[in-house]
Amino acid sequence: MSATTLTRSQVAAMIDHTLLAPEASSQAVRALVDEARELDVYAVCVSPSMLPLRAEGLVIATVVGFPSGKHHSLIKGAEARLAVEEGAREVDMVIDIGAAVAGDYNAVLADILTVREAIGFDPVLKVIIESAALPDEAIVEVCRAAANAGANFVKTSTGFHPAGGASEHAVRLMAETVGGRLGVKASGGIRTADAALRMIEAGATRLGLSGSRAVLDGLPD
């Protein structure tokens, strides 16, 4: 099906409704959960310090090594394990972006494997590659490393990097490299229905959005 024909509920079912701002209060996270229920999205994605979280009927996702990725792999693993113990079913980890820039894809693989081993194979593991900060070759190699490490998704962006967020080009490259085997999550700077549909057309199977309402309000019922 062409992405341009998708309805509001079809796109909602692809959304991780996200609040990762450093200043997010527990009240703001409660409001996020309430809005997620109202919008009927797939998941909420919050910082690990906001867990555990009451969100019946919603998948709970969190982030580790966020947003820089410059945390020791063992810290990422411990953070991920604690998050799963506190109710997260999906874990979005940031890679060591510097290792990817340096072409040290074995280090990237080892970083992802450490987190995968820490949480086992049941939770969904998404690998944030910060695609706007990487050349195409590194995007491809990091996607391969994510697949080899047993990740379930590759994800474009934290939404916090000065180089920018998701692009159609990066999503297409990621989908061409691992699509079919891994999901592709587009996140960071997606503010309109048109932008969301272009990401889906490029190969995104999940969307990370802090502005889910504005995106969904631009789609037909």
Ligand SMILES: O=C[C@H](O)COP(=O)(O)O
């Ligand atoms: O992981 C998701 C991003 O933080 C969401 O980014 P955004 O606030 O630009 O929608």
